Amino acid sequence: METGVANTSARGRSAGMPRSLRPNGADADRESDRKPWVGRSYAHLVLPVPHLDERRRELLDRAVRGPAGGVGDDDGGGAPRSGRGVRTWQVVNAEADAEPGVPVLRRQWRHPSGDSLLLVVLGWYPLVVTVGPESAASIRARRALRRVVDAARSAGGRTVPDADLSRVLAQSRERWERAVALRQVIEERRTWLECRHCRGCGEWSAYGVLHCRGCARRFAPADDAERDERGRIAAEESARAERELAELGSGTGLFADWPHRSESDERGADR
Numbered sequence: 001m002e003t004g005v006a007n008t009s010a011r012g013r014s015a016g017m018p019r020s021l022r023p024n025g026a027d028a029d030r031e032s033d034r035k036p037w038v039g040r041s042y043a044h045l046v047l048p049v050p051h052l053d054e055r056r057r058e059l060l061d062r063a064v065r066g067p068a069g070g071v072g073d074d075d076g077g078g079a080p081r082s083g084r085g086v087r088t089w090q091v092v093n094a095e096a097d098a099e100p101g102v103p104v105l106r107r108q109w110r111h112p113s114g115d116s117l118l119l120v121v122l123g124w125y126p127l128v129v130t131v132g133p134e135s136a137a138s139i140r141a142r143r144a145l146r147r148v149v150d151a152a153r154s155a156g157g158r159t160v161p162d163a164d165l166s167r168v169l170a171q172s173r174e175r176w177e178r179a180v181a182l183r184q185v186i187e188e189r190r191t192w193l194e195c196r197h198c199r200g201c202g203e204w205s206a207y208g209v210l211h212c213r214g215c216a217r218r219f220a221p222a223d224d225a226e227r228d229e230r231g232r233i234a235a236e237e238s239a240r241a242e243r244e245l246a247e248l249g250s251g252t253g254l255f256a257d258w259p260h261r262s263e264s265d266e267r268g269a270d271r
Contacts, residue, residue, distance in 0.1 A: 041142050042132025043149050044122075044165055047157035048259045050179070050249035051124050052104040056155070063151035064089045064109045064117060064144045087112045089144065108134075115141045117148075123172025125179045126251035128160070158258050168254065175248050182241040182248075189241075192234035196227040207231070 049056060065088050092108040107119040115138050119131040131148055133141040149159065160168050195204045196219070203214025207227070211218050219227075251259050 041137040044130050044160035045152045047127045048250045049127050063147040125175040125248040182245045185241040189234035189238040192230045
């Protein structure tokens, strides 16, 4: 059964995520040289959302910690040892990820035992990430990774094979550029939805006012008709841009069989 998690033995190679996606790659390589037969474990995932928002961060946090907030994960899956309390995964620098207006580029979880799991954002519209242990993949780290993969799938996501990653990332760059252009269209059209323009002095006023804020000229019926027509066109163009932006964020067009369409979507297509 396909798991979506790559596990291959590599002699003398660093365990965990690909070296190019990990900080301090040289140090990790030196560490793995002392452990020549270490399995490498990571997963590429795509989720049907534009970016790593708070809701998905919480979903992944719960998955990493596991059932009951991490109980039973202390000794690689067994019950916590008596007298030691519950030891569980913690998010590293969670405050920075919650800063408004700043895109989340990575998320890291660390276990008191020293295990560390790192997620790196590779693309937006939709969200593409790679996640895996930063160093040797212990049983605890592998189980946490498997829970992340299962959680992503339950949220409508899917795994991306290594062989398909280059294509996905190339399309992600194109989709991101298109998303930026669409957001610009929406922002520009908002002016005509909220304001009106005076042909006499060139000043902008609020949409519903009767007099120009610049020259105090009273707007004529012809001015009102022009404002309404420009507003109608702006509303239509904004709606089209928002629909396309939503499709980009959901991952439509990235894979032939994903995202999965609901029964209501199928009925709508039949009509």
